[in-house]
Amino acid sequence: DQQVKQNSPSLSVQEGRISILNCDYTNSMFDYFLWYKKYPAEGPTFLISISSIKDKNEDGRFTVFLNKSAKHLSLHIVPSQPGDSAVYFCAASPTQGGSEKLVFGKGTKLTVNP
Amino acid sequence: DAGVTQSPTHLIKTRGQHVTLRCSPISGHKSVSWYQQVLGQGPQFIFQYYEKEERGRGNFPDRFSARQFPNYSSELNVNALLLGDSALYLCASSFVGGDIQYFGAGTRLSVL
Numbered sequence: 583d584q585q586v587k588q589n590s591p592s593l594s595v596q597e598g599r600i601s602i603l604n605c606d607y608t609n610s611m612f613d614y615f616l617w618y619k620k621y622p623a624e625g626p627t628f629l630i631s632i633s634s635i636k637d638k639n640e641d642g643r644f645t646v647f648l649n650k651s652a653k654h655l656s657l658h659i660v661p662s663q664p665g666d667s668a669v670y671f672c673a674a675s676p677t678q679g680g681s682e683k684l685v686f687g688k689g690t691k692l693t694v695n696p
Numbered sequence: 697d698a699g700v701t702q703s704p705t706h707l708i709k710t711r712g713q714h715v716t717l718r719c720s721p722i723s724g725h726k727s728v729s730w731y732q733q734v735l736g737q738g739p740q741f742i743f744q745y746y747e748k749e750e751r752g753r754g755n756f757p758d759r760f761s762a763r764q765f766p767n768y769s770s771e772l773n774v775n776a777l778l779l780g781d782s783a784l785y786l787c788a789s790s791f792v793g794g795d796i797q798y799f800g801a802g803t804r805l806s807v808l
Contacts, residue, residue, distance in 0.1 A: 586738070616796070625700070625786055625799030626739065671738050680794020682729075683752045686738030 585609045586674050588687035596695055601659040603690050605672030608653065612674040614681055617646060617657045619668040620689070626671055630657070631681065662694045698723065700789050700800035708806045709777050717772040717803045721789030727751070728770040729797060730762055731786040739786055745770055746792070774805075782807045 587606045595601045603617075613634045618626035632639040632646045632655065639646050645658045659666055669691050673684040701720045709715050721728050727746040731739035741754040745764035759775045768789075774781055784804050788797035 588738075618799075623801065625788075625801045628796050628798060631796065673738075677794055681790070681796050682744060682794055683741050683754070684729075684731075684739070684797065685741070686731075688736065688738050 583608075584687075585612075586672055586685050586687040588670075588672055588690050590690050591688070592691040592693070594693045594695060595662050597664055598661045601657075601662045601666065601692055601694065603657040603659075603670050603672075603692065605655050605657075605687055606653060607655075607674050609674070609676065609685075610653070611676050612685070613677065614675040615646070615648060615655050616673045616675070616681060616684070617644075618671045618673060619666075620671060621668050629670075659692075662692075664694045664696050667692055667694050700787055700798055702785075702787050702800040702803050704803060705801070706804045706806075708808060710808050711777055711779060713777050713807075715774050715777060715805060717774075717785050717787075717805070719770045719772070719787030719789075719800060721768050721770070721787075722798055725789035725791050725798075726768055727790045727792060727795070727797075728764055728768065729788045729790075730770070730772045731788065731799075732756075733784040733786060733802070735783075742772070777807045779807050781805065 616631040617629040669689045672687040729744040730742040733739040743762040744752040784802040786802045
């Protein structure tokens with residue numbers, strides 16, 4: 583059974599607009615959440631993270647929102663740029679306060695059109 | 697600074713063979729984790745090592761084993777290869793066990 587779900591396999595947005603990537607999880611023991619992006623032939627690159635004690639974390643154009651009651655998180659990219667085109671993975675860690683033994687979703691392929 | 701390096705980049709094996717994959721963590725990082733990514737899926741956790749001790753193991757058969765050396769590099773070994781072991785094997789390192797993990801580019805294993 584999938585504990586971390588990214589229900590949209592793909593998303594296409596125009597350059598300059600907002601990209602919103604969604605992620606749902608089922609395990610209430612998850613304590614720390616991360617977003618990674620992956621370009622072809624490269625390993626996943628860490629983007630941004632959020633602890634379960636927060637509901638929002640911002641880093642430049644990237645903001646992650648966490649709704650614990652709904653077991654839902656989202657990644658907002660504003661403004662989107664063509665270089666953001668990649669596969670984005672949502673990951674969760676069952677380790678309190680840490681990033682270990684990550685459980686990944688299947689990923690969402692983002693395409694930003696010029 | 698060099699990132700996480702993995703070798704080899706690509707590997708082709710036949711069923712029943714044995715394979716060893718290698719990983720060098722970022723300098724100063726003491727924790728190494730291994731993940732398997734099958735086509736169309738997200739990475740799946742296999743092992744974590746910290747200070748040469750196994751810290752965690754995912755839901756993989758005993759054919760999978762790993763170890764970490766005194767210089768913090770690591771090897772992943774898979775015995776009696778099956779077709780289903782064909783995947784991208786990713787290594788990630790972190791400074792300590794619970795810190796952010798940084799991934800290498802992976803080893804693409806094809807089992808024929």
